[in-house]
Amino acid sequence: xxxxxxxxxxxxxxxxxxxxxxxxxxxxxxxxxxxxxxxxxxxxxxxxxxxxxxxxxxxxxxxxxxxxxxxxxxxxxxxxxxxxxxxxxxxxxxxxxxxxxxxxxxxxxxxxxxxxxxxxxxxxxxxxxxxxxxxxxxxxxxxxxxxxxxxxxxxxxxxxxxxxxxxxxxxxxxxxxxxxxxxxxxxxxxxxxxxxxxxxxxxxxxxxxxxxxxxxxxxxxxxxxxxxxxxxxxxxxxx
Amino acid sequence: xxxxxxxxxxxxxxxxxxxxxxxxxxxxxxxxxxxxxxxxxxxxxxxxxxxxxxxxxxxxxxxxxxxxxxxxxxxxxxxxxxxxxxxxxxxxxxxxxxxxxxxxxxxxxxxxxxxxxxxxxxxxxxxxxxxxxxxxxxxxxxxxxxxxxxxxxxxxxxxxxxxxxxxxxxxxxxxxxxxxxxxxxxxxxxxxxxxxxxxxxxxxxxxxxxxxxxxxxxxxxxxxxxxxxxxxxxxxxxxxxxxxxxxxxxxxxxxxxxxxxxxxxxxxxxxxxxxxxxxxxxxxxxxxxxxxxxxxxxxxxxxxxxxxxxxxxxxxxxxxxxxxxxxxxxxxxxxxxxxxxxxxxxxxxxxxxxxxxxxxxxxxxxxxxxxxxxxxxxxxxxxxxxxxxxxxxxxxxxxxxxxxxxxxxxxxxxxxxxxxxxxxxxxxxxxxxxxxxxxxxxxxxxxxxxxxxxxxxxxxxxxxxxxxxxxxxxxxxxxxxxxxxxxxxxxxxxxxxxxxxxxxxxxxxxxxxxxxxxxxxxxxxxxxxxxxxxxxxxxxxxxxxxxxxxxx
Numbered sequence: 001x002x003x004x005x006x007x008x009x010x011x012x013x014x015x016x017x018x019x020x021x022x023x024x025x026x027x028x029x030x031x032x033x034x035x036x037x038x039x040x041x042x043x044x045x046x047x048x049x050x051x052x053x054x055x056x057x058x059x060x061x062x063x064x065x066x067x068x069x070x071x072x073x074x075x076x077x078x079x080x081x082x083x084x085x086x087x088x089x090x091x092x093x094x095x096x097x098x099x100x101x102x103x104x105x106x107x108x109x110x111x112x113x114x115x116x117x118x119x120x121x122x123x124x125x126x127x128x129x130x131x132x133x134x135x136x137x138x139x140x141x142x143x144x145x146x147x148x149x150x151x152x153x154x155x156x157x158x159x160x161x162x163x164x165x166x167x168x169x170x171x172x173x174x175x176x177x178x179x180x181x182x183x184x185x186x187x188x189x190x191x192x193x194x195x196x197x198x199x200x201x202x203x204x205x206x207x208x209x210x211x212x213x214x215x216x217x218x219x220x221x222x223x224x225x226x227x228x229x230x231x232x233x234x235x236x237x238x239x
Numbered sequence: 240x241x242x243x244x245x246x247x248x249x250x251x252x253x254x255x256x257x258x259x260x261x262x263x264x265x266x267x268x269x270x271x272x273x274x275x276x277x278x279x280x281x282x283x284x285x286x287x288x289x290x291x292x293x294x295x296x297x298x299x300x301x302x303x304x305x306x307x308x309x310x311x312x313x314x315x316x317x318x319x320x321x322x323x324x325x326x327x328x329x330x331x332x333x334x335x336x337x338x339x340x341x342x343x344x345x346x347x348x349x350x351x352x353x354x355x356x357x358x359x360x361x362x363x364x365x366x367x368x369x370x371x372x373x374x375x376x377x378x379x380x381x382x383x384x385x386x387x388x389x390x391x392x393x394x395x396x397x398x399x400x401x402x403x404x405x406x407x408x409x410x411x412x413x414x415x416x417x418x419x420x421x422x423x424x425x426x427x428x429x430x431x432x433x434x435x436x437x438x439x440x441x442x443x444x445x446x447x448x449x450x451x452x453x454x455x456x457x458x459x460x461x462x463x464x465x466x467x468x469x470x471x472x473x474x475x476x477x478x479x480x481x482x483x484x485x486x487x488x489x490x491x492x493x494x495x496x497x498x499x500x501x502x503x504x505x506x507x508x509x510x511x512x513x514x515x516x517x518x519x520x521x522x523x524x525x526x527x528x529x530x531x532x533x534x535x536x537x538x539x540x541x542x543x544x545x546x547x548x549x550x551x552x553x554x555x556x557x558x559x560x561x562x563x564x565x566x567x568x569x570x571x572x573x574x575x576x577x578x579x580x581x582x583x584x585x586x587x588x589x590x591x592x593x594x595x596x597x598x599x600x601x602x603x604x605x606x607x608x609x610x611x612x613x614x615x616x617x618x619x620x621x622x623x624x625x626x627x628x629x630x631x632x633x634x635x636x637x638x639x640x641x642x643x644x645x646x647x648x649x650x651x652x653x654x655x656x657x658x659x660x661x662x663x664x665x666x667x668x669x670x671x672x673x674x675x676x677x678x679x680x681x682x683x684x685x686x687x688x689x690x691x692x693x694x695x696x697x698x699x700x701x702x703x704x705x706x707x708x709x710x711x712x713x714x715x716x717x718x719x720x721x722x723x724x725x726x727x728x729x730x731x732x733x734x735x736x737x738x739x740x741x742x743x744x745x746x747x748x749x750x751x752x753x754x755x756x757x758x759x760x761x762x763x764x765x766x767x768x769x770x771x772x773x774x775x776x777x778x779x780x781x782x783x784x785x786x787x788x789x790x791x
Contacts, residue, residue, distance in 0.1 A: 032452035038476035039456050041329065042336045043368065049329040056328040117369040118336075122473070209455050211327075211434030215320050219431035222514075223439040225701070 008190065009175035013168050016193040023200025024208060037206040043118035047108055055105025061098035062141075065091065070165045074158040084156065092149045099142040106135055130202040137191040144184035155182060161189070240513055242538060242549040244558055245425065245445030245589055246483055246698070247510045247567045248497070249577045250418055251687055252595040253649070254504035257384065257416035259283050261496035261505075265420075268495045269482070274474025276342035276367045279379050280481035281496045283418045287395040287629065288382040292338040295467040296581070297396040302332050303465030304428050304584030305521065313522050313585065315428055317462050323434060332462040336473070340377040342367040368473075385414050400637070401628040413598035413626050417633075420496060421468040421481035422580065422588030423447050425512060425536065426521045429480075432463025438478070443701070444509075445589065446483045454478050465584040489701035497696065506686075508565030508697045509558060510589070511538040511545060521585045526636035529582035536587065540568060561699040566686060567591070574675075574683040576645045578634035593687075594630045594642055596649040599623055611657050613669050616650035648673045648683075655680045 028035065041048055069091060077087055110131060113119050148155035164177040178186065199205070265281035284290045295301060302317040317323070317332055345362035353360035366373035382391045392398065423440075427447050430438040437453035438460055440446070449460075449469070456476040460469040469480045484494035488507070492498065497505040513536055520532040538545045540562035549559055562568065570577040570593065577591040596616075603619050604610035620627065620643055627646070631639045651673040658666055659681075670677045686694065 033475070033477075035452075036454065036456040036476035039458055039471070040473070041333050041458065042471055042473050045329065045333065045335055049331065052328040117371065121369060206455055209435065211324070211436075211455070211457060213436060214324065214434040217436055220427065221430055221433075221436055221439040222442045224442045 005175040005179045008186075009164065009178040010173045012190070012193050013173070016197040017168070020196040020199055023197075024205065027200045027205060035205055035209065036203070038122075038203050040113075040119045040122055043122070044112060044116045047112040047116070051105045051108030051112060053105070054101050055109055058098050058100075058102030058105055061094065062102055062138075065095050065098065069158060070162050073162070073166070087158075088149070088154060088156075092145065095145055096142075096150075099138070099145065103138055103142055106138060110135065126202055130198065130204060133191060133195045133198060134204075137188065137195050140184060140188040140191055144182065144188050147184055148182060155185070157181070157185060161185060240538075240544070240548045241515050242511050242545060242552050242554060243442065243445065243514050244549075244554055244562065245510045245512055246423065246488060247445075247508060247565075247589040247591070248420070248494075249506040249567050249570045249591045249593065251502075251504040251506075251593040252415055252417065253593065253597050254502040255283070255416040255418060255595075256502055257283055257285065258501050259380070260499050260501050261418055262379075264495050264499040265481075268484070270479070272474075274472040275470065275479060277336060277339045277379075278470040278472070278479065280468070280470075281418065281420045282379050283416050284380065285383050285385055286415055286417050286633070287392045287398040288385070289391060289394050291340075291379045292334050292467050293377070294394060294396050295334075295465075298465055298584070301334070301462070301465070301467070303463060303467065304586055305426070305431075306585070307522060307524065311522065311524060313426075313518060315431060315463060316465075317432065317459075323432065323459055327434065327457055327459070330458050330462055333458050333471075334461065334467065336368060337377070340379060340381070341373060343373055343375055346372075397629060397632045400632050413602070413623075413629075415595040415598060417592075418496070419466065419468070419580070420494075420590060421447060421483070422466055422586065422590045423481075423483055424589060425514075425517045425533075425587035426585065427464075428584070428586050429460040429464040429469045432459040433457070433478075434459055438469075441485075444483075444485075444488070446485050446488075447480070448482060448485070449478045449480055451475075451477055451479075465581065465586065466588075488698050491698050491700040493696040493698060503695065506566040506570065506695050508567035509540075509562040509699065510565065510567055510571075511540050511549060511554075511559075511562050512536050513538060517587060521587055526583040527638040529585065530579060530635050530638070530641060533579060533582060533587050534571065537568075537571070539572075540565070555699075558699045561697050564697045566690070566695060566697060569682075569686060574648065574679065574686070576648055576683070578641060578645060580633060581636075582634075583636035592634060593649070594634055594645055596646050596653070598626045599646065599650075600653075611653050613651060613654035613672070616654065617647055617672075620646045620650060644673070648675065651675070652680050652684055652687075656684050 074084075078084075113123055113127075113131070148157075160177045160181050164174055167174045167177070178189070181189075261281045262279055262283055266279060269275075269280055270278040279291065282291045290296060295303075298304060298316060304316050305313045306316045308314045315323075318326070343364045343366050346365050347362045349360050350362055364373055364375050365371065381387070385392060423446055425445070427438075427440060430440060430447060433454075434457045435453055435455045437450045437455070439448060439450065441448060454477040456471070456478070458471055458478070460478050460480075461467070461471055463469075469478050471477075472479050484496075487494060487498075493505075493507050497507055516536050520536045521529070523529060523532045540546070540559065546559060549562075550556075567577070571591060576593045578594060579588050579591050581588070599616065599619050600610040602623060603615055608615050608619075610616070627639050627642055628637075630642045630646075631637050635641045651669050655666060655669045655677065658664065658669075665677050667677050670680045675683075
């Protein structure tokens with residue numbers, strides 16, 4: 001374990017996650033008005049109707065897969081009677097399908113963004129950076145899966161990467177676990193950390209306000225003028 | 240019984256001359272910004288016509304509003320909550336910019352910068368969406384005055400419902416204007432469609448608004464509104480809509496569209512209604528019963544039980560007084576001439592219309608008959624099936640009886656008042672034939688033809704005791720907010736906290752207090768802020784410098 005490992009697998013994750021958390025708090029307090037998907041559907045919907053659901057549903061499955069692989073310890077799944085082979089098969093098959101769907105969707109969306117005039121002119125530099133990092137992360141993740149499992153003989157990340165990931169949240173980070181992982185997995189993890197660090201400052205913030213509350217709230221919302229003040233902030237107490 | 244107050248509007252279509260002043264002043268006030276170039280909170284459509292956006296009334300295509308499910312319960316026509324969340328990544332029912340129109344400007348610079356040439360330089364149109372040269376092929380009122388009639392008007396969804404054999408030959412054509420704003424519905428399907436819960440109905444006055452801080456741009460409201468009166472600002476990525484000019488009505492003055500209406504055809508007032516009965520009324524099985532069902536939700540402001548319940552619900556006395564004087568209540572109930580726009584959408588719209596009698600009068604006069612004789616008019620109203628059928632599809636879900644009754648009342652008013660105007664005796668039988676008294680007819684005539692400002696717009700002010708909450712300054716320092724003055728957000732021009740108006744005043748005040756003399760103090764650092772200029776004096780930079788000489 002050398003200094004570089006500590007920087008990459010201890011310092012970087014904490015910096016990225018801190019920026020992720022505090023960045024969201026700051027952005028929410030400072031820029032609620034800018035907190036939006038900034039949809040471009042008005043300009044073009046034929047490509048969007050294929051690309052966007054493909055990407056979004058794909059990435060939701062990918063996220064669920066990461067929760068299953070990184071958060072749930074191997075001992076738990078084994079206790080539930082899921083053997084390593086079965087887990088591996090499901091993970092590789094589902095992961096590859098979802099990954100390809102995500103990447104395909106993203107490719108359509110990026111193609112659309114570049115070629116459809118109004119969509120391209122509505123693309124900021126911020127968006128371009130975000131697309132680059134997002135695409136890099138997805139490509140690296142898919143490549144790592146394909147290289148390790150389909151080309152190579154398989155890699156059990158649940159004995160190395162997953163414990164490292166969990167160790168960050170226990171505040172007992174163990175960089176040695178990650179130092180021995182295949183380089184593609186390492187690069188995927190680093191690009192993901194970069195993605196988390198820029199996340200609060202891009203349009204990706206819309207994910208954190210996914211409207212699940214819609215399922216339970218009453219259809220018609222009434223609000224009184226009192227709670228909706230027209231000024232920049234609430235009046236202070238007068239004493 | 241629960242009582243709530245609702246600001247409502249009635250438009251008298253007979254008086255609309257289609258001048259678009261309402262649209263233009265509304266646009267200047269609210270949507271003259273980037274991202275809302277194509278947005279008209281108020282637009283005026285020629286009927287028959289496709290409307291704006293094109294064919295928005297075709298709910299089989301756009302799926303706006305509510306419908307009844309197999310159990311007879313209300314559901315959103317575009318699908319329930321689960322379906323909405325699953326189609327959130329690409330809304331299949333979202334109109335494209337082409338369904339509205341692609342906004343444009345002209346390359347005016349070309350007129351000045353073109354080199355010397357034989358031909359006069361031309362300012363070519365350029366799309367405001369792409370910036371490229373464009374060919375203008377549609378707009379918010381492309382089919383104004385039946386322009387392109389035979390090709391464009393047959394696509395009118397309302398016309399298609401009425402008849403297959405409508406001939407649009409100009410000899411038989413009828414035409415009228417329909418100004419539209421947001422309906423500020425009692426049962427708003429846009430609010431119900433919003434996944435974020437950013438849209439809401441204000442409980443004091445029923446105005447439907449979008450909370451710009453909570454809107455996340457999921458675009459479901461655009462689909463949900465059957466009138467297509469919620470718009471997507473493609474620059475900020477947020478929904479925007481008609482606000483009923485709430486900053487104006489809060490201080491008791493009418494909306495911009497009403498204020499500037501040349502024909503003085505708009506009326507604004509309060510309606511009291513029972514919110515607990517809205518869903519029940521919106522769920523009546525027969526579309527044609529919805530007009531009466533909506534009337535049954537509205538309460539009589541003179542009824543002591545209603546007044547008591549309103550007081551218990553915290554509605555202030557001056558609001559109750561305004562409800563009793565409401566021109567809206569008179570037009571809907573006492574005179575019975577106002578009808579809702581498309582009640583079959585089941586949203587309980589609150590901008591109502593007095594259908595136009597003029598197409599009927601025009602046909603009568605055109606055929607050499609006396610267009611103001613009661614007998615002729617009554618006969619013509621019954622005989623002219625197509626205008627009645629068309630108006631019924633707009634205002635009563637296709638039931639001709641209420642439209643016929645309204646037109647007969649308007650016709651009776653014409654004949655009755657003409658006799659008075661010509662110095663003849665009052666003919667009570669004309670009024671009686673439409674179930675009114677002569678006195679009522681004269682009252683209706685006064686409201687429709689003569690009523691001054693204060694009778695057309697009965698708008699109670701927002702309450703003084705709530706004033707402190709409306710004020711942004713209170714007792715603190717006006718610069719005491721996050722970011723301080725002069726902050727420009729890193730996420731584009733619109734990001735970050737809004738700059739309070741007080742900051743502007745703060746600078747003006749400081750200049751005035753710290754300036755060397757009075758003359759210098761009002762110079763505002765060489766800039767003129769027209770918002771601060773009270774019309775008195777001549778600040779520097781506002782007028783050309785005269786150097787003490789008289790300008791010629």
